[in-house]
Amino acid sequence: xxxxxxxxxxxxxxxxxxxxxxxxKEMEGFEGEPIAMxxxxxxIKVYRETPEMKRPRGFFCAIGKCSSCFMVVDGVPNVRTCIxxxxxxxxxxxxxxxxxxxxxxxxxxK
Amino acid sequence: xxxxxVLVIGGGPAGLSAAAEAASYxxxxxxxxxxxxxxxxxxxxxxxxxxxxxxxxxxxxxxxxDILLDELKGYGDRVETYSxxxxxxxxxxxxxxxxxxxxxxxxxxxxKKILVATGAQExxxxxxxxDLPGVYGAGxxxxxxxxxxxxxxxxxxxxxAGNIGLIVSYQLLQAGVEVAAIxxxxxxxxxxxxxxxxxxxxxxxxxxxxSIKEALGKDVVEGAIIQQISPxxxxxxxxxxxxxxxxxxxxxxxxxxxxxxxxxxxxxxxPQLCGHVALRxxxxxxxxxxxxxxxxxxxxxxxxxxxxxxxxxGLSMAYDLGYxxxxxxxxxxxxxxxxxxxxxxxxxxxxxxxxxxxVLTDDFGGNKR
Numbered sequence: 001x002x003x004x005x006x007x008x009x010x011x012x013x014x015x016x017x018x019x020x021x022x023x024x025k026e027m028e029g030f031e032g033e034p035i036a037m038x039x040x041x042x043x044i045k046v047y048r049e050t051p052e053m054k055r056p057r058g059f060f061c062a063i064g065k066c067s068s069c070f071m072v073v074d075g076v077p078n079v080r081t082c083i084x085x086x087x088x089x090x091x092x093x094x095x096x097x098x099x100x101x102x103x104x105x106x107x108x109x110k
Numbered sequence: 111x112x113x114x115x116v117l118v119i120g121g122g123p124a125g126l127s128a129a130a131e132a133a134s135y136x137x138x139x140x141x142x143x144x145x146x147x148x149x150x151x152x153x154x155x156x157x158x159x160x161x162x163x164x165x166x167x168x169x170x171x172x173x174x175x176d177i178l179l180d181e182l183k184g185y186g187d188r189v190e191t192y193s194x195x196x197x198x199x200x201x202x203x204x205x206x207x208x209x210x211x212x213x214x215x216x217x218x219x220x221x222k223k224i225l226v227a228t229g230a231q232e233x234x235x236x237x238x239x240x241d242l243p244g245v246y247g248a249g250x251x252x253x254x255x256x257x258x259x260x261x262x263x264x265x266x267x268x269x270x271a272g273n274i275g276l277i278v279s280y281q282l283l284q285a286g287v288e289v290a291a292i293x294x295x296x297x298x299x300x301x302x303x304x305x306x307x308x309x310x311x312x313x314x315x316x317x318x319x320x321s322i323k324e325a326l327g328k329d330v331v332e333g334a335i336i337q338q339i340s341p342x343x344x345x346x347x348x349x350x351x352x353x354x355x356x357x358x359x360x361x362x363x364x365x366x367x368x369x370x371x372x373x374x375x376x377x378x379x380x381p382q383l384c385g386h387v388a389l390r391x392x393x394x395x396x397x398x399x400x401x402x403x404x405x406x407x408x409x410x411x412x413x414x415x416x417x418x419x420x421x422x423x424g425l426s427m428a429y430d431l432g433y434x435x436x437x438x439x440x441x442x443x444x445x446x447x448x449x450x451x452x453x454x455x456x457x458x459x460x461x462x463x464x465x466x467x468x469v470l471t472d473d474f475g476g477n478k479r
Contacts, residue, residue, distance in 0.1 A: 001260075002260065004260070012258075033258055040260050041260045046330065056330070057241060057243060059246070059250060061247045061249065062247070062253040062254065063250075066232070080213065083144055084212065084213060
């Protein structure tokens, strides 16, 4: 992971190291830290493909306001990965297009 | 449905200060914040603050955040905090705020008083490929490196030489990242001279009357083209190729004001405050009698004044709920305004003073003087 090892002012206290998958590939990151940050530390910058122009997108604001970092997490689309904490075993995928919301029952979300 | 006396939306410098002030008088406060940790942008600020001793000048931003959170802890159960919780909508007719914890768990809050302290969002300027991964807001770069210790990139082009552009450039250097250059469209540096001098001493060129023309790369940023711009804002001179993998945008912020629109607050576009902002009286109350505003959501300024505005809003909400006595309220209001005026004093405060003058109204019921 591309982490800052030495800093004149800050001391980084990371949480537990957990495993997750990105596009089926196994990776490691720190539990509780935003998914987007964990991916970036693993060298991943493309999180989404726009619905019409098929343009690559990464994060932009990193505070949950701009919608640029939407991804599919454990099958749920449109997850703001910059403010969603990483958990052990998470399945993270690039979101292509608008994403599909799963319907269990007719008219019932999720 | 959750009931509370005060709902503070946004747990940054303004929101935390307001919560502490209101709770100090006995009010029950709920704070919701969309981020994983409370503190807003304070948690990313490694530099020592300017301003006045009242607002902890000389203390680093992330330490100020800890001090505010400690103060809140002292009020125990009176203050409830929800992080990773976004306020989605304000239903004006019944005064209900709809919140979402994480991405899928919704709940309703029925507060007596609401403070909108939602902060700001990063601006982006138009240029080809400005949507490429690697074009990051300055706040995002700070989040990556200062909060989570992740290396943002190898070589960064900074766009904007205001205080944020200058400070983040310095922070990048502290983190061991190379800063190729800082480009600034204006003919002068917008930020404080001390910040500019620091990065210049470390060898980073600050190119005035220069801007980004295009980001290069297929899937991610692989470089940028910068060029000199004329006073009429056209590109002139030779194109300069910059080798970089991150383009950091420090071109300003807009107040986050959606909830204020939803609450029916009287709004005004004020260029000096960087966008649409709510009219407010001296107590930071808006034209909706149950809604207050403070911090960057009330107009882009900086964290020290945001903390004072938060104190004012918290005090006023406590008074409105019957917790503070009138005499004490008015006295304290004057003290806080003295501090605000001191922070906005002098040449650097001209823009803010002009902006505030356009939105400060006599009385929305909170100021009985």
